[in-house]
Amino acid sequence: MAETTRTVFESERALGLAIQMQGQTDTEIQHSLEELGELLRTADIIMVGQLVQKRDRVSRAFYLGTGKTNEIAEAAEKVGANLVVADDELTALQIKTIEEATGLPVCDRTSIILDIFARHASTREGKLQVELASLQYQLLHLVGGYENLSRQRGGIGVKGPGETKLETDRRVIKNKLKKLREELDKSVQDRDIQSRKRQERFNTVFSLVGYTNAGKSTLLNRLTGSDVKICDGLFTTLDPTARRLDFSSGRWGILSDTVGFIRKLPHSLIRAFRATLESVAASEVLLVVCDASDAQYAERLAAVEEVLGEIGAAERERLYVFNKIDKPMAAEKEEILSAFPGAIFISAQTGEGIDELKQRLEEVIVRQYVTLQLLVPSKSELVKEIMQTAIVRSQEWGQGTVRLEAEVPVKLQARLQNYVVEP
Ligand SMILES: Nc1nc2c(ncn2[C@@H]2O[C@H](COP(=O)(O)OP(=O)(O)OP(=O)(O)O)[C@@H](O)[C@H]2O)c(=O)[nH]1
Ligand SMILES: [Mg+2]
DSSP states (O other), X not given: OOOOSSOOOTTOEEEEEEXXXXXXXXXXXXXXXXXXXXXXXXXXXXXXXXXXXXXXXXOSSOSSOHHHXXXXXXXXXXXXXXXXXXXXXXXXXXXXXXXXXXXXXXXXXXXXXXXXXXXXXXXXXXXXXXXXXXXXXXXXXXXXXXXXXXXXXXXXXXXXXTOOHHHHHHHHHHHHHHHHHHHHHHHHHHHHHHHHHTTTTTSOEEXXXXXXXXSHHHHXXXXXXXXXXXXXXXXXOOSOEEEEEEOTTSOEEEEEEOOOBOTTOOHHHXXXXXXXXXXXXXXXXXXXXXXXXXXXXXXXXXXXXXXXXXXXXXXXXXXXXXXXXXXXXXXXXXXXXXXXXXXXXXXXXXXXXXXXXXXXXXXXXXXXXXXXXXXXXXXXXXXXXXXXXXXXXXXXXOSSEEEEEEEEEXXXXXXXXXXXXXX
16 A cells, blocks of 8 residues: 555645745636645645745745744634645755644645545556655655654664664665565566557557546546546546547547646656656557636646656647536637647537547548558468458458458558568
8 A cells, every 4th residue: 555645634624835936927826726725625635725925936944934934823723724735845844844833734735646646546556656656755855854754654664773863764765665666667567568468559549648637537438438437536547547449430449548637746756657657658649638618728738738748748649629518618619729729629428529539539540550452371370460450351261371451550560561462
């Protein structure tokens, strides 16, 4: 079980802290705090108040300025908060100064996200990834002699000769991280072998990407008739799920669902989920799902682009899918289309627009097939692979060979080179 980075209190009521740097608008800060509220709600915490300070720069020791830090306790008392949560990742020292000034437990946006991930991870690989990210977070937060970790865990290792408590903690975490990385690599290898079996090698893979809660899993279910868990909360899906996507023409591809993105997505998580995210980057087409009813859709799409850039998917072909059009839309279709040419409008919930989406996906698939005339030894493994992945137009079985006319995935074409014949 992945450890969470935060101690859980009964009926937690949080005071949200945020800083407004130069160039950031009030609305941006408000949106970010609203999102923090959503994150907290997903982690079963209520945000009961907020405290924002305009700052030019933030010091390593003070998130809010010294004067403002002293106001936190009073603000918390006023709204009955028993927890303080910052809307950014804090340094160990920043946590310590706020804790000392308020006497309240303090956590940050990153630890809340890690907490949600820890609750939602269900597969072994998912759990390992979350544990890795949590440990990386803990390692960073040991800096400066802050003994938050040992206090929460009641000590995590036996001191070596001449080591300080901090050095011991650091060494124990580093060893644990190394072991976890090895375990994770092995688990990823096993997954790769399994996915090969599913022939992702030869079929077009569409990856659903987008902000968390945009409706990616609902769309996967709608398109493939699956029943992946969906929920009105953040980061419901953590583990990659791939499903076969069939078209009435007999062509098929693979649709893959994965973890959603968010603004300020912790780097430790991006690093820990590297393998998962790399498989997204390797798919042919990204279906970028966006909640069209969301007033912040443009900012959120910008955050999605940022993460895509970080995982090496900046150049991938993408199809923008504006979902939830059964609700009032945040902008006119024309406006969206001029910013995102070729965007498709759907409701994964009601099914509206799904036929058009399927048609567009099939157009992509058609480009990934070539029609070939083939003469293949009938006992060859290739015959089986062709039968599984191609659309066979005609087949004539002869003495030891089979003559085929088939639409074949381009990914398989190279291996068939020696068997191509004239029509
Ligand atoms: N009204 C409406 N709600 C939708 C639509 N599609 C999804 N939802 C709702 O939006 C919420 C999130 O849906 P999910 O499919 O879990 O979203 P997701 O993108 O997979 O989210 P994560 O896995 O958390 O990243 C759920 O409450 C869905 O019922 C839609 O077309 N219309
Ligand atoms: Mg999901």
